[in-house]
Amino acid sequence: MNRAIAAYNDLQEQQSKTVENRLLEFSNSKILIAEDSPTVRFQVARYLTLYGLMQIKFAKNGQEALDIAIAWQPDLILTDLHMPIMDGFELCSQIRANSNLKDIPILVLTGAEKQEERAAVFDAGATDLIRKPVYHLELVGRLQVHLERGQLIKRLTEYKERVALELDLGKTMQVGMLPDQVLIDKVLETYPIDMASHYQPSIGLGGDLWGIKPLDSDRLFVYVLDFSGHGVGAAINTFRFQTFYKGIHKIVGPAELMEKLNFFLKGILPIGQFATMFCAILDFEKEEMTFSSAGAPPALVKTDGTSGRFLSLDGTGFPLGLRSSGGYENSTLKFPKRSSLFLYSDALVETPDPPNSIFDYAGLADFLNGSDDPHSCVSRVVGVLNKITEGNDDALSDDVTVFCLTHLDKRIGSDQ
Amino acid sequence: MKLTTTQDRTTFHARIADRLAFSDHKPFRELLFAVTDSGAKTCVFDLSQLNSIDSSGLGMFMVAHEEGVSNGWELVLKGANEHVNALLKLGKFDEILTLQEA
Numbered sequence: 001m002n003r004a005i006a007a008y009n010d011l012q013e014q015q016s017k018t019v020e021n022r023l024l025e026f027s028n029s030k031i032l033i034a035e036d037s038p039t040v041r042f043q044v045a046r047y048l049t050l051y052g053l054m055q056i057k058f059a060k061n062g063q064e065a066l067d068i069a070i071a072w073q074p075d076l077i078l079t080d081l082h083m084p085i086m087d088g089f090e091l092c093s094q095i096r097a098n099s100n101l102k103d104i105p106i107l108v109l110t111g112a113e114k115q116e117e118r119a120a121v122f123d124a125g126a127t128d129l130i131r132k133p134v135y136h137l138e139l140v141g142r143l144q145v146h147l148e149r150g151q152l153i154k155r156l157t158e159y160k161e162r163v164a165l166e167l168d169l170g171k172t173m174q175v176g177m178l179p180d181q182v183l184i185d186k187v188l189e190t191y192p193i194d195m196a197s198h199y200q201p202s203i204g205l206g207g208d209l210w211g212i213k214p215l216d217s218d219r220l221f222v223y224v225l226d227f228s229g230h231g232v233g234a235a236i237n238t239f240r241f242q243t244f245y246k247g248i249h250k251i252v253g254p255a256e257l258m259e260k261l262n263f264f265l266k267g268i269l270p271i272g273q274f275a276t277m278f279c280a281i282l283d284f285e286k287e288e289m290t291f292s293s294a295g296a297p298p299a300l301v302k303t304d305g306t307s308g309r310f311l312s313l314d315g316t317g318f319p320l321g322l323r324s325s326g327g328y329e330n331s332t333l334k335f336p337k338r339s340s341l342f343l344y345s346d347a348l349v350e351t352p353d354p355p356n357s358i359f360d361y362a363g364l365a366d367f368l369n370g371s372d373d374p375h376s377c378v379s380r381v382v383g384v385l386n387k388i389t390e391g392n393d394d395a396l397s398d399d400v401t402v403f404c405l406t407h408l409d410k411r412i413g414s415d416q
Numbered sequence: 417m418k419l420t421t422t423q424d425r426t427t428f429h430a431r432i433a434d435r436l437a438f439s440d441h442k443p444f445r446e447l448l449f450a451v452t453d454s455g456a457k458t459c460v461f462d463l464s465q466l467n468s469i470d471s472s473g474l475g476m477f478m479v480a481h482e483e484g485v486s487n488g489w490e491l492v493l494k495g496a497n498e499h500v501n502a503l504l505k506l507g508k509f510d511e512i513l514t515l516q517e518a
Contacts, residue, residue, distance in 0.1 A: 228471035229438050271482045272475035276507065295507035318508045322478065346471065353435055354468035354499050398470065 022140055023051040026147045030055045030072060034065035034079035034091060035109065040132065044078060044109070047136045048143075062086025066094050069101055075150055076143065077106045078130070081121065089124040096125035103153055105146035109134065167204035174205060174235055177242050179212050187212055189413070191220055191284050192337070194406040196377035198385055206399030207234025207275075208345045209241065213251065215281065221251050222405065223279035224296065224343040228272070228319075230399050237275065240268060254279040254292035255328035258320060262294070262328070265321030274319035278343055282335060284407060289335040292328045295319040297349060300342040300365050303334055310342060310365040340406040342368060342380065347398035351388045358388045377404035417443060418465075421450065428456035428489070433465035436473030444476045451480075452487040459484060464495035464518050469503060481513055492516055 023029075031053055035041045045056050057072060059065035063086040065079060077095065081088035088108055095101045105127040110118055118129060128142055178199055179187075188195065197210060207227030215221055227237040244264045251257050258277060265275060278299050280291035291299070291313065298312035313333075318326045335341075349359045359367065364384065371383055381402045389396060417440040418433040428451045436444075451459045459480070477493065484491045495518030496504060504510050 226471070228475045231438075272472075272479040274471075274475060274478075274507075276471070297506075316506055316508060318511075322507070322512070350468065350470065 021051055022144045023053060023147070026075075026143070026151075027052040028055065029053060029075040029147050030057070031143075032057050032059065032065060032068055032072065032074040032077045034059040034062060034077065034083065034088070036060050036080060036083040040080070040109065040134070044134055044139070047134065047139055050136070051140055053143075060084075062088060062091035062094070065091055069095060069104070070098070073100070074104060076146055077104055078109060079106060080109050081111075081117070088126075089121060092121065092125035103150070105150050107142060107146065164204075170205050170232070170235060171201065174201070174238060175199075177209060177211075177238065179210075183212065187214060187220060189411065190214055190217065191282075192408045192411045193220070193282075193284075194377045194408055194412065196381045196404050198381050198400070198402045200396065200401075201235070201399045202230050202347075202396055205232055205235035206230050207238060208399040208401040209238045210343070210401050210403050211245070215251060218283055218285035220282045220284070221254075221279065222282065222341070222343070222403070223277060224345065224401055224403055225275055225277045226296070226345045226399070226401070227275045233273075234399070237265075237269070237273065240265070241275070251281070253330050254281060254290060255330040258292055258294050258317075258328045259326055262318070262320045262322075262326040263324070266324055269321040274321040276315075276319050276346075278315065280341070282341070282405070282407070287334060287336045287407070288332055289339075289341065290330050290332045292330050293317045294326060294328065297344055297346050298361055300368060301333070301335075301339065302342075302368075303336065303339040310340070310368045312361055312365060335407055337407050337409050340377070340380075340404065343401075343403040344384075345399060345401040347396055347400040348384065348388065348402060350398065351396055351400075353397070359384070377406055380404045419443065419447060421447070423454055423456060426457045428454050428459040429462060430459065431462040431465060433467075435468045435470075436466060436476065437468075437470045438472040441472065441476070444479075448480055448483045451489060452483065456489055458490050458492060460492045460494050460516075462494050463500055464497070466497065466500055469500050474503065474507060474509060477509065477513060490514065494518065 031048055033041055033044055033056060041058055048056055057068050059068055061083040065077065069077065079088045079091055092106055095104060095106060106125065107128050107130055108121050108126045109132050110129050111132045127146055130139060130142055199208060199210065207230050209225045211223050213221040225241060227234040244261060257279060276296040277294045278291065278296035280289050282289050293315040294317045296315045298315040300310040301313055302308045302310045317328060349361060349364060350357055367384060367387060368380055371380055381404050384402060417436050420431040422429045430447060481491050492514045494516040496515065504515065
């Protein structure tokens with residue numbers, strides 16, 4: 001019998017020298033063999049070394065295999081089913097339950113087990129089966145498939161982690177373009193206003209932006225901008241905008257600024273990309289607001305005190321970057337004390353997708369009018385966000401920006 | 417985007433249904449190639465079944481418009497519902513593109 005086995009093994013070894021070595025590129029792979037039979041351990045290891053796999057470790061039972069796997073992180077595990085101390089079923093379960101090991105392919109060496117038992121091994125977490133006695137070409141074929149798959153998953157995981165890191169870095173840079181707390185504090189000290197905002201890109205980076213800029217002791221410039229699309233492409237356009245915006249030394253008026261910005265973006269954006277924008281100059285001395293819109297969602301304004309209602313302003317206008325000349329115009333309205341301005345990007349009225357959106361323009365105004373705390377900008381911003389997400393931020397499929405400002409009787413923290 | 421296309425001698429008809437959004441960029445580009453390859457003089461996008469559109473979708477209409485200008489066919493957007501129509505008018509796209517009622 002032993003002579004017959006030896007002859008069979010010799011035949012297999014001879015064949016291995018005549019067939020193409022499909023495991024050549026996996027010669028650095030680490031293989032763990034869990035098998036209580038020294039004969040089978042020796043046979044399998046011999047085949048692997050014949051195909052150039054030299055990093056092999058052995059375990060005589062499942063517990064040994066698990067300990068080695070934790071310490072050594074093999075690329076693939078070959079295991080017997082029936083072993084002392086811990087069998088192959090339990091080993092599979094333990095490997096799958098370990099977050100550091102769960103993706104390792106496990107190939108189970110099966111002998112005369114019943115069909116039900118062979119099926120159950122997959123429930124335990126096995127990746128594939130190899131029949132004993134092991135035929136080297138089958139072993140090589142299955143190893144190739146599973147090592148390739150493992151390598152692919154590893155590369156994808158590394159790629160995903162790298163992209164996530166880069167997106168995080170990009171997000172930090174993008175958030176850096178938003179008004180920081182120093183600017184917000186300065187604005188709250190300078191003007192008689194309450195203010196709140198929320199900014200959330202849909203996939204790490206986004207095409208939305210909002211900003212405030214003190215013009216003098218009485219006038220504040222505000223804007224909300226939304227580039228078409230979302231993700232990296234739209235985010236890059238926000239950086240382009242920032243380049244333009246930082247170069248503006250004097251803001252004459254909203255329409256004048258948008259005309260310049262339109263010209264700038266028309267020169268660099270490809271066909272099909274554009275930005276919508278609402279911007280305004282709030283003059284707290286004259287108690288008026290001058291604004292212009294480039295196709296932005298209609299801004300909501302409440303100008304007749306606490307008893308008044310939010311109404312939509314006309315947002316009609318060519319989005320920026322669409323045509324050489326936008327033809328933007330300024331409009332002015334009274335913005336007395338206790339007036340409020342509510343700006344938002346389109347995600348607020350398109351979540352979930354129309355026609356099932358929670359808010360349309362009129363519905364959003366109604367919601368704000370019914371707000372429990374009509375004086376607080378924070379409660380308005382939080383209120384609408386909670387309404388559309390119901391606490392689940394994943395409900396948003398697009399970037400979202402919300403900005404609210406109220407003209408107060410006096411500056412926060414002052415007696416005047 | 418759910419897309420159905422038909423063609424007669426001079427006109428390419430494309431019914432764009434459901435939602436037109438950022439993720440439809442590739443099939444939309446392929447649609448434009450198909451329109452140009454067909455030799456049609458007019459391309460009608462039937463929007464009657466289009467429930468929603470995002471800013472990328474509006475941008476795609478602009479790309480289609482330019483593609484038509486460059487390749488000798490005219491784009492017509494037909495039958496947009498109230499919501500889509502409102503977005504087209506908010507951005508004054510109706511002053512650049514040809515819109516038709518259903």
